[in-house]
Amino acid sequence: MPRLKQTEEQKQNKYLVANIKRGMEIWSVDKEQLAQRTNISLATLYNRLNNPSDFHLSELRRIAQSLHTTVEDLMKAV
Numbered sequence: 023m024p025r026l027k028q029t030e031e032q033k034q035n036k037y038l039v040a041n042i043k044r045g046m047e048i049w050s051v052d053k054e055q056l057a058q059r060t061n062i063s064l065a066t067l068y069n070r071l072n073n074p075s076d077f078h079l080s081e082l083r084r085i086a087q088s089l090h091t092t093v094e095d096l097m098k099a100v
Contacts, residue, residue, distance in 0.1 A: 034097060035074035041096045042071070045089030060084035 028036075046056060053071075057064040062081055070077050079093070086093045 031075065033099075037099050038074045038077070038096055039071055041091075041098065042085060042089070045085075045091055045096070049089055051089070056085065056088060059088040 046052065051059070053067055054064060056062075057067045060067075060081065061084065062070075070081065082093045082096060086096055089096075
């Protein structure tokens with residue numbers, strides 16, 4: 023069975039997670055530290071990274087601030 027073409031939302035979610043992980047790598051922040059810095063529970067952070075469409079804007083703002091970037095930059099294609 024042929025693969026289905028990714029939807030725009032799937033592409034954006036993929037970019038978002040990749041940019042968050044890249045920011046974590048650049049700033050040497052692990053998931054536990056990011057959860058603590060952003061006041062997001064570790065379980066919630068794991069869930070959001072696995073299902074990025076569930077992120078709340080306020081969570082993305084706190085993550086962006088913690089990674090010294092903007093929400094817009096987190097959403098950009100790499």
